[in-house]
Amino acid sequence: MTHRRKFLQSLGSGFGLVALQHLINQDGYGATVDPMAPRPPQFPGKAKRVIFLFQEGAPSQMDLFDPKPELQKWHGKSLPPSLTKDLKLAFIKPTATILGSPRTFQKYGPQGMDISDLLPHTASIAGDLCFVRSMHSDQFNHHPGQLKLFTGHNQVGRPAMGSWVTYGLGSESQNLPGFVVLSSGSGASGGSDNFSSGFLPTTYTGTPFRSTGDPILYLKNPTGIDATQQRARLDALRDLNEMRQSSTGDEEIASRIHAYELAFRMQSSSPELLDFSKETQATKDSYGIGQEATNAYGTNCLLARRMIERGVRFVMLSHGSWDHHSAINTGLPKLCKTTDQPVAALIKDLKQRGMLDDTLVVWGSEFGRTPMSEFRRPEDAANAGRDHNPNGYTIWMTGGGIKTGQMIGKTDDFGLNILEDLVDVNDLQATMLHLLGFDHTRLTYRFMGREFRLTDVHGHVVQKMLA
Numbered sequence: 001m002t003h004r005r006k007f008l009q010s011l012g013s014g015f016g017l018v019a020l021q022h023l024i025n026q027d028g029y030g031a032t033v034d035p036m037a038p039r040p041p042q043f044p045g046k047a048k049r050v051i052f053l054f055q056e057g058a059p060s061q062m063d064l065f066d067p068k069p070e071l072q073k074w075h076g077k078s079l080p081p082s083l084t085k086d087l088k089l090a091f092i093k094p095t096a097t098i099l100g101s102p103r104t105f106q107k108y109g110p111q112g113m114d115i116s117d118l119l120p121h122t123a124s125i126a127g128d129l130c131f132v133r134s135m136h137s138d139q140f141n142h143h144p145g146q147l148k149l150f151t152g153h154n155q156v157g158r159p160a161m162g163s164w165v166t167y168g169l170g171s172e173s174q175n176l177p178g179f180v181v182l183s184s185g186s187g188a189s190g191g192s193d194n195f196s197s198g199f200l201p202t203t204y205t206g207t208p209f210r211s212t213g214d215p216i217l218y219l220k221n222p223t224g225i226d227a228t229q230q231r232a233r234l235d236a237l238r239d240l241n242e243m244r245q246s247s248t249g250d251e252e253i254a255s256r257i258h259a260y261e262l263a264f265r266m267q268s269s270s271p272e273l274l275d276f277s278k279e280t281q282a283t284k285d286s287y288g289i290g291q292e293a294t295n296a297y298g299t300n301c302l303l304a305r306r307m308i309e310r311g312v313r314f315v316m317l318s319h320g321s322w323d324h325h326s327a328i329n330t331g332l333p334k335l336c337k338t339t340d341q342p343v344a345a346l347i348k349d350l351k352q353r354g355m356l357d358d359t360l361v362v363w364g365s366e367f368g369r370t371p372m373s374e375f376r377r378p379e380d381a382a383n384a385g386r387d388h389n390p391n392g393y394t395i396w397m398t399g400g401g402i403k404t405g406q407m408i409g410k411t412d413d414f415g416l417n418i419l420e421d422l423v424d425v426n427d428l429q430a431t432m433l434h435l436l437g438f439d440h441t442r443l444t445y446r447f448m449g450r451e452f453r454l455t456d457v458h459g460h461v462v463q464k465m466l467a
Helices: 004-026 070-074 142-151 161-169 191-195 227-248 251-273 281-286 295-309 328-352 425-435
Strands: 049-055 105-108 113-116 130-136 179-185 207-209 314-320 359-364 368-374 385-389 391-398 406-408 418-420 445-447 450-452
Touching: 049 161, 049 295, 049 328, 130 418, 130 425, 142 161, 142 191, 161 179, 161 314, 161 425, 179 191, 179 295, 191 314, 251 295, 281 328, 295 314, 295 328, 314 328, 328 359, 328 385, 359 425, 368 391, 385 391
Parallel strands: 049 314, 049 359, 130 406, 179 207, 179 314
Antiparallel strands: 105 113, 130 391, 359 391, 368 385, 445 450
16 A cells, blocks of 8 residues: 555655756756867857966076066175065075076067077067066965966865866867876976866866877777777667766766767877877977977977867966976076977967967966075085065966067066066966956856855956957
8 A cells, every 4th residue: 555655755756857857958967968069158259279388386487588687786695674574485584695597688579578598489479479477376385376376276176277168168179188188397296186177077177198109098998899899888888877867967977978988089089199290390390399308398289289270178288397496597498498499389380370369378387486596405506596486477378369469567676576467366367268258257166055166256357468
């Protein structure tokens, strides 16, 4: 005999499941919906994709883009306490002596942008760049600084910038991930936190690629398994996953289905991506491919161009490490020699192909460096480096709606503080999203009872950056 209460409960479950499936399909999480399908922005954006050239570890702005002649006058001396009383530093004291820069600068481009002798190739594209010499972060250690740069907050667990972009726009690539990470050098302090999807569905996590060998490990089929057998297995898995999603509404199941299908398509597309045989020798030479100093980074820069040609939405190139606490006058030239030529080649290549207009390119790091010396080996005066400085460092941007040929912001004579046009990390994020067609306050995701966004509760669009 069925009690009335049990009968009503069974009816409620049935109606509830029907209603749940309806809501799932309305929200775009039904099993037949591709979570990475291209989606329109909130308003027409000038940029359609992003290449972020992340120089991990904090390049010295005063040795590259923001010359400070006063450092030479104060070399070996300590600044008066009136200039350093509120200074917070990671490893040295404000009384540390000033380190003059041996670099020479010239002005390039129509507005006379200052560029160091270490970056002759970047100097050749100065007119295509927008320099921001007044970047600011509230973090002065690497891991929290990188988290702030890429996730908008200094705590782990938030979605990365590339994840937010693909969440908002999806991807135009059917055979490659929407968000790809390419690494060279010694790695980043933030590690995978810099490209994690956090609480967003895992579909939006950045996928690390290798530039040699198999692009992604374990992507190939095991010995004895051909494409037909693999397809049959995936079809069976998809059917089971769709049944489970239909009953639970778990959006992670849609991510799982998408991941399996994408991996299957990548098995044939990834080797072609790494095949540079159809690139001209002149193109490969321009990126420095085949040269010892530039081969690894040049390969990644060329891969970035090939990826966005194939519809990838966000490519992050991470090159470490610019963290020169010591031996900056020998370490910095080596890193510039590694990256300068490939970066300039990438910008010229994009421009020549007509892709720069709708591709936003950002060159930057989590913070900058101090004008004061740091000695990790006090007995070796020639081994001086610079400490972390989040107050007034430099990045540059180009393409995708950026007003180029200009310098934004100004720091004081020692590069300690910002005098004009402070641009916080959250402001940079807000501006990038604006260029992609999003109001940063309205690109949100509900989690743990509140609406989250890339810029946390801060940020404004920097109008001076916009063309």
